[in-house]
Amino acid sequence: MFDVQKIRAQFPILSQTVNGKPLVYFDNGATSQKPKVVxxxxxxxxxxxxxxxxxxxxxxxxxxxxxxxxxxxxxxxxxxxxxxxxxxxxxxxxxxxxxxxxxxxxxxxxxxxxxxxxxxxxxxxxxxxxxxxxxxxxxxxxxxxxxxxxxxxxxxxxxxxxxxxxxxxxxxxxxxxxxxxxxxxxxxxxxxxxxxxxxxxxxxxxxxxxxxxxxxxxxxxxxxxxxxxxxxxxxxxxxxxxxxxxxxxxxxxxxxxxxxxxxxxxxxxxxxxxxxxxxxxxxxxxxxxxxxEVGFDAIQKQEKELLQYGTAKLSEIEGLTIYGTGEKTSVISFNIEGIHPYDIGTIVDKLGVAVRTGHHCAQPIMNYFNIPGTIRASFAFYNTKEEIDIFVEAVQKAKMMLS
The missing domain is CATH 3.40.640.10 (Type I PLP-dependent aspartate aminotransferase-like (Major domain))
Structure with a gap:
């Protein structure tokens, strides 16, 4: 049985706070967190x-x-x-x-x-x-x-x-x-x-x-x-x-x-x-x-659920566009109409959420879509749907502040 809370307990950094808020780490595409055994x-x-x-x-x-x-x-x-x-x-x-x-x-x-x-x-x-x-x-x-x-x-x-x-x-x-x-x-x-x-x-x-x-x-x-x-x-x-x-x-x-x-x-x-x-x-x-030991079948199952849940929740936000809609893994790269991705990223960080903003060292992709960059939320097997809810709420707050 895959127990995400048991998995999370093995990652010391996930129990800390950032800017006074529990850390929600959605920058796994840049680097993953490390378990205590490592x-x-x-x-x-x-x-x-x-x-x-x-x-x-x-x-x-x-x-x-x-x-x-x-x-x-x-x-x-x-x-x-x-x-x-x-x-x-x-x-x-x-x-x-x-x-x-x-x-x-x-x-x-x-x-x-x-x-x-x-x-x-x-x-x-x-x-x-x-x-x-x-x-x-x-x-x-x-x-x-x-x-x-x-x-x-x-x-x-x-x-x-x-x-x-x-x-x-x-x-x-x-x-x-x-x-x-x-x-x-x-x-x-x-x-x-x-x-x-x-x-x-x-x-x-x-x-x-x-x-x-x-x-x-x-x-x-x-x-x-x-x-x-x-x-x-x-x-x-x-x-x-x-x-x-x-x-x-x-x-x-x-x-x-x-x-x-x-x-x-x-x-x-x-x-x-x-x-x-x-x-x-x-x-x-x-x-x-x-x-x-965690098992890649369990990893894929957890991350697929997170991707589906996160995509559905973010898609409810008016003016939000997700880039990359083909077969994919647990990454959601998006923008909100009229708002620079850096501004969204800065505000959600103050709310304890770590995401990546910019061109992600893939500038030709951004040039293709004619955008300066995106907000990228990249999930790992130790993330949860509850964290996605916190993230979506933070994005909505940022949108209200910047609109």
Missing amino acids: IDAIEKYYQEINANIHRGVHTLSQLATDAYEISRAKIQDHINAEHLHEVIFTSGTTHGINLVANGFASIVTKGDEVMVSALEHHSNIVPWQMLCERTGAKLVVIPMDENGELILSEFDRLLSDKTRIVAVNHISNALGIINPIRYMIDKAHQAGAAILIDGAQATPHLKPDVQALDCDFYVFSGHKICGPTGVGILYGKEAWLNKLPPYQGGGEMIKEVTFEKTTYAELPHKFEAGTPNIAGGIVLGTAIDFLN
Whole structure:
């Protein structure tokens, strides 16, 4: 049985007040809150086994290395990667995308095409723009429609033998729209292109099976799945990771160094230069254990109910427009006619409600709708319908004050 109050009790921050009001945290799309087991695991690492990894023969180094590699194995199992060395620790989604984009500079040449979608976060646009500027390749954009969904007929049309890689998010951070990535993966492969999936917004809500998806790369961040900041994962198929050159040079990613020539370490260390975020890597495994204990079926059921309830309640407010009406996850992105989203966000914050306002690092989406930004309420499994009622009341108060 899913007991939301029992779940909430495991998140210390949810019991505090903000501006004298009980905290209603609806900014989960930006970062999730952390359960006590994760907070305790960070403290435990620094108190008991703090040491550098892979390099020491002493006991603490071996304990830290074991814990780090156990976490890698948990992540391999969680995403169903075929090989342990296909799991690369990064600092987050942005790092993972940049790593792949930098590597493709050795593959992409002038006249080639790199494809992204109109629904992307800036971190899945800018690295590919930089790649195109560096190589002379052309950036091709899959358009969206008024429902916030990608136009798949245009995707099919734009794919060609010039397409080298497609980069698309699994779920839109700004709208919550779920993209048909399995279809897009199959089509990209039929065209001879690789495909990278930005899973930053998907992994809090579902378990990606990278073998079933057959994606070439899948990236996500720890801090959005109840884990620490500063750590993330790049999954890459072994063949692709072997083909790409290292992203950074330094310690750990080498096999042998002389002044005449350096040879590189095998996967995964080839892409893990320097001392990593050891605590973050270890505790990411703790966070994944926690989510699996809650259960992704239960998470999806709770969040679906919250999305339906929140959409119905907000839709009752006159002059309110919701953006992104296709198949989606627990995100409601909206505006109220004649009122700037920043003003709504500021007032509801005074009433204890945390939401995100602005373009959400997805400015092309806002340009498509010809708006300065939106108010985004993003729900997690530890949120409740009672919190939605408080939020809706706060939005109504803000509207009255600003109208």
